[in-house]
Structure formats: structure tokens, C-alpha cells
Amino acid sequence: MARRSTTRDRLVSTATDLFSRQGYGQTGVNEIMQRARATSGSFYHFFPAKEDLAAAVLERATEGLETEVFKPAAETADDPVERIFAVLDHYRQRLVASDFALGSPAGCLAAELSETHPLVRAKAREFFDVTINRIESLLDEAADSLVAGVDRHEVAELVACTLEGALVVARAQQSAAPLDAAVGGLRRHLGLLRRADVGAEDAPVPMRPAPPRLRHNADWRTW
Amino acid sequence: MARRSTTRDRLVSTATDLFSRQGYGQTGVNEIMQRARATSGSFYHFFPAKEDLAAAVLERATEGLETEVFKPAAETADDPVERIFAVLDHYRQRLVASDFALGSPAGCLAAELSETHPLVRAKAREFFDVTINRIESLLDEAADSLVAGVDRHEVAELVACTLEGALVVARAQQSAAPLDAAVGGLRRHLGLLRRADVGAEDAPVPMRPAPPRLRHNADWRTW
Numbered sequence: 001m002a003r004r005s006t007t008r009d010r011l012v013s014t015a016t017d018l019f020s021r022q023g024y025g026q027t028g029v030n031e032i033m034q035r036a037r038a039t040s041g042s043f044y045h046f047f048p049a050k051e052d053l054a055a056a057v058l059e060r061a062t063e064g065l066e067t068e069v070f071k072p073a074a075e076t077a078d079d080p081v082e083r084i085f086a087v088l089d090h091y092r093q094r095l096v097a098s099d100f101a102l103g104s105p106a107g108c109l110a111a112e113l114s115e116t117h118p119l120v121r122a123k124a125r126e127f128f129d130v131t132i133n134r135i136e137s138l139l140d141e142a143a144d145s146l147v148a149g150v151d152r153h154e155v156a157e158l159v160a161c162t163l164e165g166a167l168v169v170a171r172a173q174q175s176a177a178p179l180d181a182a183v184g185g186l187r188r189h190l191g192l193l194r195r196a197d198v199g200a201e202d203a204p205v206p207m208r209p210a211p212p213r214l215r216h217n218a219d220w221r222t223w
Numbered sequence: 224m225a226r227r228s229t230t231r232d233r234l235v236s237t238a239t240d241l242f243s244r245q246g247y248g249q250t251g252v253n254e255i256m257q258r259a260r261a262t263s264g265s266f267y268h269f270f271p272a273k274e275d276l277a278a279a280v281l282e283r284a285t286e287g288l289e290t291e292v293f294k295p296a297a298e299t300a301d302d303p304v305e306r307i308f309a310v311l312d313h314y315r316q317r318l319v320a321s322d323f324a325l326g327s328p329a330g331c332l333a334a335e336l337s338e339t340h341p342l343v344r345a346k347a348r349e350f351f352d353v354t355i356n357r358i359e360s361l362l363d364e365a366a367d368s369l370v371a372g373v374d375r376h377e378v379a380e381l382v383a384c385t386l387e388g389a390l391v392v393a394r395a396q397q398s399a400a401p402l403d404a405a406v407g408g409l410r411r412h413l414g415l416l417r418r419a420d421v422g423a424e425d426a427p428v429p430m431r432p433a434p435p436r437l438r439h440n441a442d443w444r445t446w
Binding site: 021022023024025026101103106107108110111112113114115116121124125128129132151153154155157158160161162163164165166168169171172173174178179181182184185186188189192193 | 244245246247248249324326329330331333334335336337338339344347348351352355374376377378380381383384385386387388389391392394395396397401402404405407408409411412415416
């Protein structure tokens with residue numbers, strides 16, 4: 001059983017890498033089997049169709065959001081808004097380390113297959129939903145430090161969509177510059193939504209002081 | 224000559240539609256030829272390889288940015304920032320009219336082929352570059368109405384990346400809601416970057432009044 005599970009894991013990991021680099025249509029089942037050192041018998045045992053493997057790639061990506069993306073991001077900063085930027089930085093590091101080859105698995109598979117592969121679309125949707133919900137919950141944690149009237153769901157959608165689009169544009173340009181510029185724009189925006197930041201020189205003193213855990217607060221001004 | 228040119232046009236239009244709906248790998252040359260009523264002789268006369276057709280799709284999309292996207296957007300509003308939102312609305316209308324099937328041709332082709340098809344990547348990059356430059360030039364036109372210190376290139380990258388990502392997420396969700404939320408976030412951000420808007424009640428009166436052509440200015444407050 002352990003051996004089977006390992007083969008399945010290798011197939012999913014290999015497919016995650018290949019689909020994120022070169023798309024679904026350009027990646028043959030044979031290439032996946034060879035790289036994962038799997039026989040066609042074991043491949044079709046786990047994945048009756050290639051689409052099932054794409055669905056498994058997205059399921060694992062969604063499962064990994066907490067352990068591989070949001071939890072490590074939480075360890076880099078106490079401030080929930082800084083944690084959002086640590087999440088964005090996770091994808092930046094992955095992109096740069098792969099020499100601008102690795103896109104978002106959900107973004108790549110959704111862009112290519114949403115219309116023709118409803119199962120893949122549903123799994124990609126779950127990935128986006130969880131991403132957006134987790135970003136929104138970080139904004140909820142930061143609510144006391146935000147100006148009144150911030151639509152936190154809207155901001156979470158903006159952050160998630162910006163990330164997906166910036167990864168595509170950055171890969172096309174073979175450069176982190178579009179991602180850095182877009183994230184810079186988000187930093188500016190989140191800075192403007194911060195109570196302590198908005199009109200620090202111009203506006204009335206906020207009714208409540210920012211909570212002491214916002215130790216990175218001073219940095220927001222320079223964004 | 225006219226007939227040949229028409230066949231080529233039909234091939235490019237058909238491929239634009241099919242690649243934007245169902246990706247490059249899922250679209251066979253035979254399907255394109257049938258729908259475009261073209262023989263294989265004429266197909267390979269114009270496009271020695273399928274990749275050449277993808278490059279032509281992106282070339283035409285880039286050429287069409289001015290006449291089909293930015294010029295019509297300019298006719299809907301005098302305010303340059305409103306024109307940016309008219310551009311975003313163009314893509315929203317295209318998405319909704321296609322029942323959430325049609326993504327951005329450049330986004331779809333770049334996500335799928337950037338790593339394996341350098342010619343397609345270069346053409347997608349041109350599309351993104353022209354889009355970002357045109358958005359930035361609209362922000363330049365609006366410069367007098369923006370607060371000091373706005374990095375207009377950064378904002379243009381943010382807008383373009385948000386659009387590309389939001390189209391992917393909206394297709395995965397089969398709903399305009401992610402696009403509307405992300406664009407709502409951009410509206411809020413651009414509103415905060417407007418001189419007349421920033422801290423209207425709290426901040427000092429701007430040194431210069433907003434130019435009179437900004438007739439939509441009052442609306443920004445309600446975003």
C-alpha cells in the first residue's frame with residue numbers, strides 16, 4: 001500500500017510541475033509516466049483518464065494551500081496584512097527559482113481547460129475559492145487596523161486575481177518585474193486602506209490606536 | 224488576392240475564438256479549417272505550423288487593441304480613468320456574452336505556451352506591453368487629478384494583471400462576480416489615488432482644483 005501511495009504521489013507531483021510549466025495539452029501521459037517512474041498499469045489504476053490526474057493536481061494544490069503557503073507565510077510576520085504579502089512572495093520565489101517557467105497550476109489548468117473539462121474547472125474553482133477565503137480571513141484579522149467601509153471580500157478577490165494574472169504576464173516577459181509592479185500596486189492600496197496610514201498628516205487622529213501587534217505598521221508609509 | 228486575404232482572416236478569427244475558449248492543445252488544426260471553411264492547402268500556405276497561427280492570433284489581438292478596445296472605450300467617457308474602466312468593461316461584456324467561455328486570447332495562450340513556444344510568448348508579451356502602456360498613458364492623461372507620488376506604471380501593471388487573472392477566475396466560477404469584485408477593488412484604489420477624493424472631508428483642500436473635464440469625478444466617492 002505504501003508503495004502504491006508513493007507512485008501516486010510521484011505522478012501528481014510530476015504532473016503538477018509539467019502542467020504548470022508547459023500546459024496540459026503539451027504534456028503527454030508518457031512523459032509523465034517516464035518522469036514519475038510509473039508504469040502505464042499503475043498510471044491508469046490511479047487515473048483512468050488524464051483529466052483525473054489534472055483534477056488530482058488541483059486537489060493536492062488546494063490541500064497544500066494551508067501547509068505549504070499560508071502556514072509558512074504566517075511564520076514570517078505577525079501582521080495579517082504582511083502575511084498576505086508573504087503569500088504573494090511565495091509564488092514569486094517559485095517563479096524566479098524556476099527561471100520564470102512555473103506558473104500557478106490552477107491558473108494554467110483553468111485557463112486551458114475551463115471550457116472543455118468541467119471536472120478540472122470545478123477543482124480549479126475550489127482552489128481559487130480557498131485562496132480568496134484565506135486572504136479574506138487575514139483581512140478580517142486586520143479589520144481593526146483598516147479604515148471604515150473596506151469591502152474585505154473585494155480586496156481579497158483583487159489580491160488573488162492580481163496574483164494569477166501577474167504570474168501569466170511575468171512568465172510571458174520572463175521577468176519578475178510585472179509581478180513586482182502589480183504587488184507594489186497592491187501594497188500601495190493596502191497601505192491606503194490602513195487607518196494609521198491614511199492621511200497621517202492630514203486626517204484626524206483615529207478613534208482607536210492601532211493594536212500593538214502591528215509592528216510593521218511604520219513601513220506602510222513608504223510603500 | 225482578396226480571396227486569400229479573406230481566408231487568412233477567417234482562419235485567424237476562428238483560431239482566436241477557439242484558442243480563447245478551449246485552449247491551444249485542445250484545438251485541432253482540422254477543427255479550425257472546418258469552421259473557417261479553409262482547405263489544408265490554404266491553411267499551410269498561410270501558417271506553415273500551428274504555432275504560426277497562434278502568433279497571428281496574438282498579432283491581430285495586439286493590432287486590435289487600439290481600434291476594438293481603447294478607441295471605443297474613449298468614446299464612452301471623457302475622463303481618462305473612466306476610460307480604463309470602460310476597457311475592463313469591454314472584456315466583461317465579451318465574457319458574459321460568451322456565457323463565461325471566452326478568456327483573454329493572450330492570457331490563455333501565454334499561460335499554456337510560454338515555456339514551450341517562444342514565438343507565442345514573444346507575441347503575448349507584446350500584447351501585454353501594449354495594453355500596459357496604453358493604460359499607463361491614460362493614467363498620464365489623468366495625472367493632474369491624482370495625488371502626488373502615484374507610480375502610474377505600477378498602477379497600470381496592477382490593472383492589466385488584475386484583468387488577466389480575473390478572467391481566469393471568472394471562467395472557473397462561471398460567473399462575473401470575481402471580475403466585478405476585482406474591478407470594484409481597482410475602482411476603490413483609483414478613487415483613493417484621486418486628489419479630489421482623498422480625504423475630501425479630512426484633508427486640506429487640494430492646491431489646484433480638479434480640471435473641469437473630470438465630469439465623472441463626483442461618482443468616485445461612492446465607489
